[in-house]
Amino acid sequence: MDREQVCSLREIMEVDFVVLETALYLNTHPTDERALRLHNTYSQKLKELESIYQAKYGPLTNHEMSQCPWAYINEPWPWEFDFSLC
Template sequence: MDREQMDSLVELMETSFVITETALYLDTHPNDERALQLHNTYSQRYSELKSIYQAKYGPLKNTEMSRYPWGYIDGPWPWEINFTNF
């Protein structure tokens, strides 16, 4: 995994974290318009980042569409990523 791929993956994870946290917050504060806007902004950004990542590096999950040949196994597997080297 090169530096660019690692940076893309980290940005996807950070964006996913914001989406999860804002969703949890909105469960108890459904009328917070600012939080909803933040959630929607990050949801849209996540979709964009995911599309870019998958076009370049292949599927993130085994439930995603794959080009031929099956690309999910090309790795690295999540437990093989050494984030301390980046």
């Protein structure tokens, strides 16, 4: 796994964290327009980052389409990445 791939994955994980946390916040504050804008902005960014990553490196989850042979885990597991490269 090269530096660019590790850094891309790290960015996806960071943005995914924001999306999850804003969704949890919005569950209890559904009329907070600022939080909703933030959530929607990061949700869109996450889709874009995932699309770019998957086009270049393959699927991020096992419910994506895969070519033969099965390609979900051809790289180290997420906890095996060296994020100090970023």
